[in-house]
Amino acid sequence: MEMAYQVLVFLSDPYNLLLIIGGTTLGVFIGALPGLGSVVMIALLLPFVVRMEPLPGIALTAVIYVAATYGGSITAILINTPGTPAAAATTFDGYPLAQRGEAGRALGIATFSSATGGILGILAMIVATPLLAKLAFYFGPAEYFALAVFGMSMLASISGNSVIKNLIGGAFGVLLGTVGSDLATGIERFTFDIPDLSEGIRPIQMMIGLFAGGELLRQSTQLGIKRELVADAVAKLPSWDDIKRLWGTVLRGSGIGTFIGILPAEGGTVAAMIAYNEERRWSKNKDEFGKGAIEGVAAPEAANNAATGGTMVPTLALGIPGGGSTAIILTAMLVLGLRPGPQLFEEQPEFLAGIFGAMLAANIYFLFLGMIGAKFFSRISMVPATFLWPMVFVMAALGAFSVQQSLFDVTLMLIFAFLGYFMRRYGYAPAPIVMGLILGELIEGSLKQSYLIYDGSLLAILQQPIALVFLALSVIGISSPLIGKLILNRKERMMPVGDPLDE
Amino acid sequence: MAKETEIDSGAGVDPDGDPVVQKAELVQALIIGGGAVGLFLLTFTFDEVSESLAQGIGPAVFPRAILLILIFLAVLLGYRALKPTLESAAKYKPAKSIPKIVYLSAGLLTLFVVGLNFIGALPSVVVFCVALSLLWGERRYGLIAVTFAIFTGAVYLLFDIALNTNLPTM
Missing domain, CATH: 1.10.287 (Helix Hairpins)
Known part of the structure; x- marks a missing residue:
C-alpha cells in the first residue's frame, strides 16, 4: 500500500509526468530509428542525466529503455528492419503480415502485446525486487564476490555470439576497471603517466564511444541499403477474436521475458528469440510461422518488453546489471551517488516507487502513442543517415566533453568509438565490456575484503553457502554452451538415421 | 556505395570439405x-x-x-x-577488407576532435557535419545548409546556454 501511495505521489507531480511523456515519445522515436536504440540513446543522455536530480534522471533513462524496446517493432513490421536488436524476432512474422496488407493489425498486436508484457514485467519487478534485495541483507564480501562472478559467467550463455569472445570482452572490461590509482594503496596501474587516467577510465565517455561512436562507423558501411516502407499503416486495435487467440501467447511471452530478464547479462533480445522459438515449438500451426502468424508478433513483443522489468530486478536489488541498457542505467545511478541494494529500499523507498511508477506509466502511454502515432514513427525511420549520424556524433562528443569540460574525455570517447567498431566487426559485442567494467570493481573490491576477513584464506569463500551456490551456478553458466552441445550430440547419435532433427 | 570487398576466400572448408585455418x-x-x-x-x-x-x-x-x-x-x-x-x-565468414568509407569517416571524427582544440566547438560542428554528410553521399546542398545551421544553433543553446558548458573556443 505504501508503495502504491508513493507511486501515485510520483505520478501526481506535473514535472514527472512531463518527463514520462517526453521520455516515452523520445524512446519510441529512437526505437524506430534503426541503429539508434535504447543503449545508444541512454549512453548519449548520460552526460545530461548525471546533472539531474537522481530520481527524475534515472526515471528518464528507464522510460526511454521501455519505450525504445517497443519502438523497435514499428520498423520491424513496416520495413523489415528491427529498430532495436530486441525486435529482430518480430520481423519474422510482422513483415510478412505487412506485405499481405495487414500492417495495421500487426502494429496493433505488437503494441498491445508490448504494453501487456511490459506491465506484467513491471508488476513482477515490483514484487521480486524487494524480495531479492532482502536476500542481499545476508550478503557479505564473499557473497558479493560470488554474485559478481556469476554475473560475468552469464556472458558465456548470451546467444548469438561466440562464448570465448563474450568472455574476452568481459575480461577486458574488468581489466579496464583496474586502470587508475589502486584504492587501497594509491599505486597507479596502467596509467602510462597520463594524469587524466589516475581516476580510472570514465565509464560515461567509454560507453558513449563504444555504443554511439562505434555505431556511426558501422553505419558508414550501410549507406547503400535502401529501406522501403511496405505499408503506410495506422495501428488497429486487436479484434476480440485476436485477443482470445493471443492471450496465452502474451502470457507465456511475458513469463519468459521476465525470467530471462532477471538473469544477469541476458536481456530483451535473448528473451524475444526464446519466446518466439517456444511459441513456434508448441504451436498447432507451426507452418504459419515465418509467413505471417500473429503469434509470431505477439510472443517476442510481449517477451522483450517484459524483459525490461525483469532486467531492472538484479540491477536495483543487487547492483548486477540485467543487460546492456541497465548496465548504463546502473552507471548513471553510481555516478549520482545511489548504491543499489537493500539500503536503497530502506533509505529511499520513494526512489524505487518513482522508477516503478515511471515505467508503468510509460507502458500505458506508449499503448496510446503507438495506436495513434505508428504512421508518424514509421516515417521517422526514413530520416537519412547522412543527416542523422553527424548530429549523433556531435552530441556524443560534446556530451562526453561537458561532464568534466575535458578534451581528454573526448579523445577517450573517440578511442572507444574505434574500438567499438572493430569489436563489432570481428564479432565481439560491446555490452560485455560494460558489464566487466561495472562488475570488475565489485569483484576486486569484495575479493580484497574477503581476503582480509578470512585471514588470507580465499578458500573460506567456498564455505559460505550463498557464495558456494553462486559459484556453482557460475561453473554451470560458463559450461552451459558446452553442456548444450553435448546434449545435442547425444540426441543426434540416438536418433535413427534419416530422421529430421527437430528445429 | 560502401560495399565491402572480399579479399580472403580461403576460410571455411577446403575442396575436400575439411575445415581450414581461420x-x-x-x-x-x-x-x-x-x-x-x-x-x-x-x-x-x-x-x-x-x-x-x-x-x-x-x-x-x-x-x-x-x-x-x-x-x-x-x-x-x-x-x-x-x-x-x-x-x-x-x-565462418571470410575476412573482408575494411571499406575505405570507414577510414575516411574515422579520419573526419579525428579531425573533429582535433578541431575542437584549434578552431573551437561551433566552427568544428559546422565543418564536421557538412563534411561527413557530403562524404556519405548527401547532395541536397540547401537542406544540408538549413539542417546543420539549425542544429549548430541548437547545440549552442543546449550546451552553452542551458547546460552552462564552456565549449572550447578558438
Whole structure:
C-alpha cells in the first residue's frame, strides 16, 4: 500500500509526468530509428542525466529503455528492419503480415502485446525486487564476490555470439576497471603517466564511444541499403477474436521475458528469440510461422518488453546489471551517488516507487502513442543517415566533453568509438565490456575484503553457502554452451538415421 | 556505395570439405594474447607498496589474474582458429577488407576532435557535419545548409546556454 501511495505521489507531480511523456515519445522515436536504440540513446543522455536530480534522471533513462524496446517493432513490421536488436524476432512474422496488407493489425498486436508484457514485467519487478534485495541483507564480501562472478559467467550463455569472445570482452572490461590509482594503496596501474587516467577510465565517455561512436562507423558501411516502407499503416486495435487467440501467447511471452530478464547479462533480445522459438515449438500451426502468424508478433513483443522489468530486478536489488541498457542505467545511478541494494529500499523507498511508477506509466502511454502515432514513427525511420549520424556524433562528443569540460574525455570517447567498431566487426559485442567494467570493481573490491576477513584464506569463500551456490551456478553458466552441445550430440547419435532433427 | 570487398576466400572448408585455418580469428588471438602478455609484464613495473600498506592482496595481483584469464581465452581462440570444427567452419565468414568509407569517416571524427582544440566547438560542428554528410553521399546542398545551421544553433543553446558548458573556443 505504501508503495502504491508513493507511486501515485510520483505520478501526481506535473514535472514527472512531463518527463514520462517526453521520455516515452523520445524512446519510441529512437526505437524506430534503426541503429539508434535504447543503449545508444541512454549512453548519449548520460552526460545530461548525471546533472539531474537522481530520481527524475534515472526515471528518464528507464522510460526511454521501455519505450525504445517497443519502438523497435514499428520498423520491424513496416520495413523489415528491427529498430532495436530486441525486435529482430518480430520481423519474422510482422513483415510478412505487412506485405499481405495487414500492417495495421500487426502494429496493433505488437503494441498491445508490448504494453501487456511490459506491465506484467513491471508488476513482477515490483514484487521480486524487494524480495531479492532482502536476500542481499545476508550478503557479505564473499557473497558479493560470488554474485559478481556469476554475473560475468552469464556472458558465456548470451546467444548469438561466440562464448570465448563474450568472455574476452568481459575480461577486458574488468581489466579496464583496474586502470587508475589502486584504492587501497594509491599505486597507479596502467596509467602510462597520463594524469587524466589516475581516476580510472570514465565509464560515461567509454560507453558513449563504444555504443554511439562505434555505431556511426558501422553505419558508414550501410549507406547503400535502401529501406522501403511496405505499408503506410495506422495501428488497429486487436479484434476480440485476436485477443482470445493471443492471450496465452502474451502470457507465456511475458513469463519468459521476465525470467530471462532477471538473469544477469541476458536481456530483451535473448528473451524475444526464446519466446518466439517456444511459441513456434508448441504451436498447432507451426507452418504459419515465418509467413505471417500473429503469434509470431505477439510472443517476442510481449517477451522483450517484459524483459525490461525483469532486467531492472538484479540491477536495483543487487547492483548486477540485467543487460546492456541497465548496465548504463546502473552507471548513471553510481555516478549520482545511489548504491543499489537493500539500503536503497530502506533509505529511499520513494526512489524505487518513482522508477516503478515511471515505467508503468510509460507502458500505458506508449499503448496510446503507438495506436495513434505508428504512421508518424514509421516515417521517422526514413530520416537519412547522412543527416542523422553527424548530429549523433556531435552530441556524443560534446556530451562526453561537458561532464568534466575535458578534451581528454573526448579523445577517450573517440578511442572507444574505434574500438567499438572493430569489436563489432570481428564479432565481439560491446555490452560485455560494460558489464566487466561495472562488475570488475565489485569483484576486486569484495575479493580484497574477503581476503582480509578470512585471514588470507580465499578458500573460506567456498564455505559460505550463498557464495558456494553462486559459484556453482557460475561453473554451470560458463559450461552451459558446452553442456548444450553435448546434449545435442547425444540426441543426434540416438536418433535413427534419416530422421529430421527437430528445429 | 560502401560495399565491402572480399579479399580472403580461403576460410571455411577446403575442396575436400575439411575445415581450414581461420586466419582472421588467429590474428585476433595473437593480438589479444600478445597485448595481454605485454600488459602482464607491465604489472611488474608498478610501484612497490610501502610496508605500512602491504596488507592483503597487492595492487598487481588482481590485474595479473585477469590478464592470465585473457591469455588463456586468447589461446583457446587461437586453438579454435587452428583446429576449427566442421560446425564453426560452416559458420565462418571470410575476412573482408575494411571499406575505405570507414577510414575516411574515422579520419573526419579525428579531425573533429582535433578541431575542437584549434578552431573551437561551433566552427568544428559546422565543418564536421557538412563534411561527413557530403562524404556519405548527401547532395541536397540547401537542406544540408538549413539542417546543420539549425542544429549548430541548437547545440549552442543546449550546451552553452542551458547546460552552462564552456565549449572550447578558438
